[in-house]
Amino acid sequence: MGKASALIPGAARARCARIFDAGTGLVERILGVADPLVPPLRLRLHVGPFLDPRVYKVSAERNLEALQALCSLVPTTRFLDIGCGCGRLASALVAVIEPPGSYEGFDTAEEPIEWCRRHIGSRFPNFGFRATDTFSLRYNPYGASAAEELTFPYADDYFDIVFAGSVYTHMLPGEVSNFISESRRVLRPGGISFATFCLLTDRSLPLVKAGKSSPPLPYVFGDCMVRDPNDPASFIAQPEGFVRSCFTNSGFQFLGPIRYGSWVGRERLPELLEPYGFDQDIIVAQKLDRN
Secondary structure: OHHHHHHOOHHHHHHHHHHHHHHHHHHHHHHOOOOOOOOOHHHHOOOOOOOOHHHHHHHHHHHHHHHHHHOOOOOOOEEEEEOOOOOHHHHHHOOOOOOOOEEEEEEOOHHHHHHHHHHHHOOOOOEEEEEOOEOEOOOEOOOOEOHHHOOOOOOOOOEEEEEEOOOHHHOOHHHHHHHHHHHHHHEEEEEEEEEEEOEEOOOHHHHHHOOOEOOOOOEEEOOEEEOOOOOHHHOEEEEHHHHHHHHHHHOEEEOOOOEOOOOEOOOOOOHHHOHHHOOOEEEEEEEOOOO
16 A cells, blocks of 8 residues: 555545455465464555565564573563564564563554554453554654654563664664663663664775665765655664663663674675574663662
8 A cells, every 4th residue: 555545535545455455365365374463464564575474474483583592581571562563573472471471562653553452462461552643754644742752651660671673773863862761761670672773883884875785875864874865764874883872871781792784785685584583783782770
């Protein structure tokens, strides 16, 4: 649907979406690839190149491997998924997280959250989903609040793990700083933040400027490099020094080195073949207890 939906009168869009979902869903059932925890094609394409529902599932399973290996994810984990979309990671976590463990996910787009509530939350009561109505030119152009000012709708010192997969590659620097600070607030002392970025370093910046990144980021935006200067948050690479300072100033310590991905200057493999299913740079950091 995407750009085509802009050409459809508002009153007819919902009906067209239902027809499209029914048609693509029928095809997937005929092919034997449908899954009750996998959303319709129209919603999947908002979060990644997931034409095949099986790829959608495997990508979540690879991310789950990362969380188990790097963050000590266990069944009793209290887990927060920033920018959860249509529940991609949640669909894998339902096999691991059990009460008293819990999952919470939030996103700016209402429709994917509603799908998650109906199809995941209804089956797994310890899985919750919220829409925050923050502004996003692509996902929520009429959002009531700015991401730079958002207070996560959760209590202090609660979660064991906060996950942000390919979220900060769609956020401006002030928004990144706020979300990292908020991640620390809602994490318990010793809790872990797992986040991916496209980091600009002395090595990567010249390669990005030479057009050797995926996606291409040809435009300078402050200290960042972006895909589209008219919508810089559509995809953005942040300076590593800035990102490091956001974590350290917020009260995190890094757990191990940054795991640099193949998004720039390397032979790029399909993400499912990358370590843990990410071609972006992975930062794992732990909340320090300042009390």
